[in-house]
Amino acid sequence: MPARLLDQILADPSGLSWAVLWREGQQEAEVLVGEVSDLALLADVPRPRPDAPVLALVPYRQISERGFDVHDDGTPLRVLVATGYERVPVEDLVAALPDVPVEVDGEHFSVSDDDYAATVERVIEDEIGEGEGANFVIRRDVVARTDADPATAALTWLRTLLVDERGAYWSFAVHTPGHTLVGATPERHVSVRDGRVWMNPISGTFRHPADQAELEPSFRAFVKDTKETEELFMVVDEEMKMMAQICAHGGRITGPYLKQMAHLTHTEYLLDGASEADVRDVLRATMFAPTVTGSPMENACSVIRRHEPDGRGYYSGVLALLDLDDEGGERLDAPILIRTAHVDDEGTITVSAGATLVRHSDPRSEVAETAAKARGMLAALGLRPRRSLGYDVQLASLPGVAEDLAARNESLSPFWLSPQESRPDPELAGRRVLIVDAEDTWTQMLAHMVRHVGMVAEVRRWEQVGVEDVLDERIDLLLSGPGPGDPRDLEDPRIVRLRELISARLDAGRAVLAVCLSHQVLADLAGLEIAKLAPPNQGVQLPVDLWGEVRRIGFYNTFVARPPAGEVSVAGRMVEMAVHEPDDAVVALRGPGVASIQGHAESVLSRDGLVALHGLIRHALRR
Numbered sequence: 306m307p308a309r310l311l312d313q314i315l316a317d318p319s320g321l322s323w324a325v326l327w328r329e330g331q332q333e334a335e336v337l338v339g340e341v342s343d344l345a346l347l348a349d350v351p352r353p354r355p356d357a358p359v360l361a362l363v364p365y366r367q368i369s370e371r372g373f374d375v376h377d378d379g380t381p382l383r384v385l386v387a388t389g390y391e392r393v394p395v396e397d398l399v400a401a402l403p404d405v406p407v408e409v410d411g412e413h414f415s416v417s418d419d420d421y422a423a424t425v426e427r428v429i430e431d432e433i434g435e436g437e438g439a440n441f442v443i444r445r446d447v448v449a450r451t452d453a454d455p456a457t458a459a460l461t462w463l464r465t466l467l468v469d470e471r472g473a474y475w476s477f478a479v480h481t482p483g484h485t486l487v488g489a490t491p492e493r494h495v496s497v498r499d500g501r502v503w504m505n506p507i508s509g510t511f512r513h514p515a516d517q518a519e520l521e522p523s524f525r526a527f528v529k530d531t532k533e534t535e536e537l538f539m540v541v542d543e544e545m546k547m548m549a550q551i552c553a554h555g556g557r558i559t560g561p562y563l564k565q566m567a568h569l570t571h572t573e574y575l576l577d578g579a580s581e582a583d584v585r586d587v588l589r590a591t592m593f594a595p596t597v598t599g600s601p602m603e604n605a606c607s608v609i610r611r612h613e614p615d616g617r618g619y620y621s622g623v624l625a626l627l628d629l630d631d632e633g634g635e636r637l638d639a640p641i642l643i644r645t646a647h648v649d650d651e652g653t654i655t656v657s658a659g660a661t662l663v664r665h666s667d668p669r670s671e672v673a674e675t676a677a678k679a680r681g682m683l684a685a686l687g688l689r690p691r692r693s694l695g696y697d698v699q700l701a702s703l704p705g706v707a708e709d710l711a712a713r714n715e716s717l718s719p720f721w722l723s724p725q726e727s728r729p730d731p732e733l734a735g736r737r738v739l740i741v742d743a744e745d746t747w748t749q750m751l752a753h754m755v756r757h758v759g760m761v762a763e764v765r766r767w768e769q770v771g772v773e774d775v776l777d778e779r780i781d782l783l784l785s786g787p788g789p790g791d792p793r794d795l796e797d798p799r800i801v802r803l804r805e806l807i808s809a810r811l812d813a814g815r816a817v818l819a820v821c822l823s824h825q826v827l828a829d830l831a832g833l834e835i836a837k838l839a840p841p842n843q844g845v846q847l848p849v850d851l852w853g854e855v856r857r858i859g860f861y862n863t864f865v866a867r868p869p870a871g872e873v874s875v876a877g878r879m880v881e882m883a884v885h886e887p888d889d890a891v892v893a894l895r896g897p898g899v900a901s902i903q904g905h906a907e908s909v910l911s912r913d914g915l916v917a918l919h920g921l922i923r924h925a926l927r928r
């Protein structure tokens with residue numbers, strides 16, 4: 306019998322390229338040995354063969370494929386095409402892995418606590434406070450070094466992770482020339498099998514207290530905490546935008562669930578939908594998770610580039626395992642590269658960690674959160690005590706926790722929580738909507754909702770829409786979408802374009818519906834004062850009175866239009882306002898052939914989103 310692949314690896318760890326993985330719920334670990342090559346594009350990732358999976362290491366810089374901003378650090382998109390594959394019971398793996406001390410020293414943070422805290426303040430002020438987005442993930446690194454052979458060291462650390470960590474989605478070590486990765490990540494990014502796609506946003510982080518007496522009260526408070534809850538809803542919204550793009554019928558959400566690990570517990574939702582898309586296209590469209598970048602995603606990449614000093618390497622990218630099912634269909638399983646150590650040829654070890662910054666983030670607490678997220682991996686490296694809590698509590702079974710988690714869904718949109726038959730409105734059926742995307746893919750969720758009421762929707766980016774397009778006789782409704790930035794900024798070609806498109810359409814007497822940023826542009830065109838909210842309403846649900854009906858709608862805005870004293874008209878049409886008194890904000894406008902809304906009826910945060918959107922569309926189409 307030929308020697309086990311695992312034994313071949315153990316005999317000469319750095320002589321081969323290999324991966325050893327243990328996936329959640331499996332009895333056996335998987336071992337791959339293979340050939341490495343570096344590719345330009347995700348589309349080039351080769352098709353797996355039976356019993357010969359392909360493992361791709363997708364660096365963060367790959368996001369440039371989507372045209373997004375990035376510090377290009379040259380980290381390769383690398384594939385390991387298996388020439389050998391085997392499964393090994395996890396106990397046998399643990400027993401076989403080396404258990405020898407590896408010297409690691411020179412540990413330091415790439416960005417000091419004070420500098421990181423200052424960055425948090427700047428992101429809140431200059432980005433969230435200026436309408437650039439709702440949440441941004443900024444990372445820092447723990448850097449250390451070792452003289453040990455990286456491949457052998459990775460196998461040793463994998464052993465410690467397998468013994469100490471719990472609740473991981475994947476625990477893994479991957480060795481290729483110049484790039485060795487080892488980690489235990491909690492988070493599935495995306496997986497595809499049998500024509501279904503799953504995503505698994507995780508956000509909200511509870512740090513286990515050392516003292517068991519504190520556990521129950523502090524955990525109960527965490528589950529009810531508004532900031533933690535809103536953070537999770539925001540990333541669900543951002544991933545639902547992706548699901549709406551890759552799944553013909555959009556995504557559905559289930560949860561929330563708990564992800565209990567050794568040192569931390571997270572909250573998560575599971576999203577799923579049907580899709581026939583190629584796995585490479587799914588990977589590309591989902592680059593990368595908002596839980597490690599922010600939202601809206603495209604602008605989050607620019608914010609990361611502005612506030613992080615250098616490239617991210619593989620951090621916040623994914624491992625992507627492609628294999629075949631019994632019918633020869635391709636499957637994909639892609640965990641996010643967090644809670645992972647990277648080791649290069651020189652023995653430099655990097656463990657990166659980030660925190661999700663939101664409008665009410667406390668800088669010191671975000672500093673502590675990055676340290677806490679790195680701790681599990683640092684303990685495996687021998688740089689922190691291998692802390693055992695000395696108690697073993699299933700947090701999900703503490704009294705009241707299940708009820709408190711379930712209660713979070715009561716305020717959410719039933720539209721995205723339950724599978725829905727499409728309900729065409731005879732008055733709208735077959736009518737055409739051109740949706741202009743202003744760099745926020747809410748437009749994908751909006752498209753899905755307008756199709757649900759029977760309309761025909763096309764989404765196009767703002768650069769690709771000219772005045773002649775919006776005046777096209779075949780377009781029944783122009784839906785001008787949300788986006789980052791200041792609606793008054795006439796230096797921004799995007800804002801200028803939105804103004805032109807909305808004005809041209811109104812001047813021609815044609816129907817317009819404007820959402821969020823576009824609502825603000827419309828209000829500005831109508832002569833309303835635009836002001837900044839302090840603090841912003843980024844990722845909150847508010848009950849707003851829309852002409853006699855109280856609707857619960859999700860808001861993601863920093864700017865608002867102030868209600869004027871007199872009457873309002875735009876392009877010669879009188880419009881009525883809906884005003885939200887607590888913010889002194891115009892939250893919706895409507896008049897003949899025109900309607901607008903400040904909030905996001907398409908958000909999972911909009912319990913009454915569908916009915917509100919439907920009403921506004923009908924109104925805009927009325928003359």
Ligand SMILES: C=C(O[C@@H]1C=C(C(=O)O)C=C[C@H]1O)C(=O)O
Pocket residue numbers: 442492507508509510571596597643644657658659660661678
């Ligand atoms: C960004 C990281 O983790 C992500 C951010 C989380 C949060 O902010 O609560 C939780 C889990 C991960 O989705 C990281 O580990 O570096």
Ligand SMILES: NC(=O)CC[C@H](N)C(=O)O
Pocket residue numbers: 435436437438745786787788789790791792820821822823861862863864865
């Ligand atoms: N989601 C949006 O369209 C946001 C609009 C604008 N950038 C604001 O923050 O107010």
